[in-house]
Amino acid sequence: MAPxxxxxxxxxxxxxxxxxxxxxxxxxxxxxxxxxxxxxGHGAVLATPDTIAIMKTRYGEDCAGAFEPLDFGVPLQIDxxxxxxxxxxxxxxxxxxxxxxxxxxxxxTGDYKRLADRTAQPxxxxxxxxxxxxxxxxxxxxxxxxPKLEIGRxxxxxxxxxxxxxxxxxxxLGKAQRVIGLLRDAGWxxxxxLHGAMIRLCELYEERGVKLGNLRPATGTVKAEMAGQIVxxxxxxxxxxxxxxxxxxxxxxxxxxxxxxxRARQALVELPLVISDHCDWGExxxxxxxxxxxxxxxxxx
Numbered sequence: 001m002a003p004x005x006x007x008x009x010x011x012x013x014x015x016x017x018x019x020x021x022x023x024x025x026x027x028x029x030x031x032x033x034x035x036x037x038x039x040x041g042h043g044a045v046l047a048t049p050d051t052i053a054i055m056k057t058r059y060g061e062d063c064a065g066a067f068e069p070l071d072f073g074v075p076l077q078i079d080x081x082x083x084x085x086x087x088x089x090x091x092x093x094x095x096x097x098x099x100x101x102x103x104x105x106x107x108x109t110g111d112y113k114r115l116a117d118r119t120a121q122p123x124x125x126x127x128x129x130x131x132x133x134x135x136x137x138x139x140x141x142x143x144x145x146x147p148k149l150e151i152g153r154x155x156x157x158x159x160x161x162x163x164x165x166x167x168x169x170x171x172x173l174g175k176a177q178r179v180i181g182l183l184r185d186a187g188w189x190x191x192x193x194l195h196g197a198m199i200r201l202c203e204l205y206e207e208r209g210v211k212l213g214n215l216r217p218a219t220g221t222v223k224a225e226m227a228g229q230i231v232x233x234x235x236x237x238x239x240x241x242x243x244x245x246x247x248x249x250x251x252x253x254x255x256x257x258x259x260x261x262x263r264a265r266q267a268l269v270e271l272p273l274v275i276s277d278h279c280d281w282g283e284x285x286x287x288x289x290x291x292x293x294x295x296x297x298x299x300x301x
Contacts, residue, residue, distance in 0.1 A: 005130075006132070029047065031111070032093060032095065032110055033054030034171075043065040045064040047095070048093040054173065083098070086124045089122055091177075094111065095110065096110060096124075105128040111278060117178055119210050128293050129294055131287075134299055137278055138284055154252060165246035165248070167230075169233060169235035170235070176194075177205050180212045181212065184212070190230075191216045192212075193215075193221065239267070252271040255273075258274045259272075
């Protein structure tokens with residue numbers, strides 16, 4: 001049966017490999033580069049070339065004993081098990097893991113989203129017998145608005161308050177680049193200013209073929225000249241002393257959690273932007289149905 005291929009630690013027993021292990025393992029398959037999934041210290045890492053590049057950028061060239069890059073859609077036979085990676089749409093290089101053994105198919109989604117995003121390879125549906133799905137927003141209350149509408153709200157605020165600087169809190173990997181891409185798609189051609197924590201990963205995206213337009217460091221700018229501009233920074237930075245270098249900043253945050261008003265208030269966010277890199281409730285239900293899985297395991301994001 002399919003569940004015997006994989007245990008609840010996401011351990012593929014036949015090849016003694018773990019998917020996104022939280023502690024160092026001899027063999028690890030990494031779905032994407034976020035720190036709660038990709039960690040240093042593994043003996044050998046199997047991942048997409050983009051994820052490997054992200055890991056090396058964040059943790060150093062020697063963050064694993066060895067790396068084996070695997071392109072999307074290319075089956076890899078290891079003993080009696082076949083591993084194939086498929087795009088998850090979450091961030092650049094993010095992958096679902098298809099495990100095939102004895103005619104059974106198991107898919108571990110990792111984090112995923114189904115909306116189109118020009119900064120990540122688009123999600124591909126994979127048929128399976130057992131689906132292990134994330135459920136970060138696994139409650140019916142979570143129905144994400146289209147991100148174009150949220151970017152429209154941001155740009156309207158910029159136009160309505162030209163004397164203020166808008167600071168958008170984002171995760172450095174994935175969300176920052178997606179927000180930049182959405183701004184470009186909406187017609188914002190002006191420079192976008194970056195906190196130092198964002199710069200190297202944005203450069204890496206450019207190196208991997210994702211065009212982000214005119215980006216500039218936010219440090220060293222003249223305060224008065226930042227009126228009417230947009231700054232991308234980590235969520236913590238928009239609330240600390242660093243933000244005081246900008247004129248009367250409008251604090252924004254881009255996250256699926258901004259649909260929870262109490263979270264936005266607690267984070268002192270003036271303009272919450274509900275932009276998520278995860279599926280909402282409806283998309284999770286759709287995916288479970290369309291994969292044809294007879295068994296579903298649900299895990300955290």
